[in-house]
Amino acid sequence: EAGVTQFPSHSVIEKGQTVTLRCDPISGHDNLYWYRRVMGKEIKFLLHFVKESKQDESGMPNNRFLAERTGGTYSTLKVQPAELEDSGVYFCASSQVETSAYEQYFGPGTRLTVT
């Protein structure tokens, strides 16, 4: 079974440009999460989808970030316009069910570099 996949693996853009990251969760996983690790700091939660609905977007840093999950399958995270501080690794994770103790499966991440 394929794991969580993310595309691209690395993106280099200039400040002010737009970038769209994509995440394909494990097939059948209704829950999808975005996290990011910026400047070697801790990995921080961004938001959580249940199917196509945003369950929790409390971690989204500002309105330059837009996440979508049309159809409840893959998700995109758009950064527009990108700023230098957005550089980091963006992780996507998915899980099948919502139980009291469950595992989130993480993708390889997308390394974003804003110059």
Place this chain on the structure above:
Amino acid sequence: SQQGEEDPQALSIQEGENATMNCSYKTSINNLQWYRQNSGRGLVHLILIRSNEREKHSGRLRVTLDTSKKSSSLLITASRAADTASYFCATRTSGTYKYIFGTGTRLKVLA
């Protein structure tokens, strides 16, 4: 300050030695998980320990949890060069689905 702070930040040991990493957190948790990240790769789940458990084993890994001290430790026994990676603890509080990660411990195992 952040939940899930690991120490040490970096650890360098010889192959065959044991490696111990610690994680402290601040709020009551539902469970705690340890993840590994090899350079350039995604996060790999290692072990989950629930708040009512004190110790769990998985192969060469041993995790302890002390909820009274709000801390956890990850012990890797008989380390191998392939264990070289960053290790993160992640906590989840009841009623939420998000995990809170620490900054991680960078482990280097020298052959």
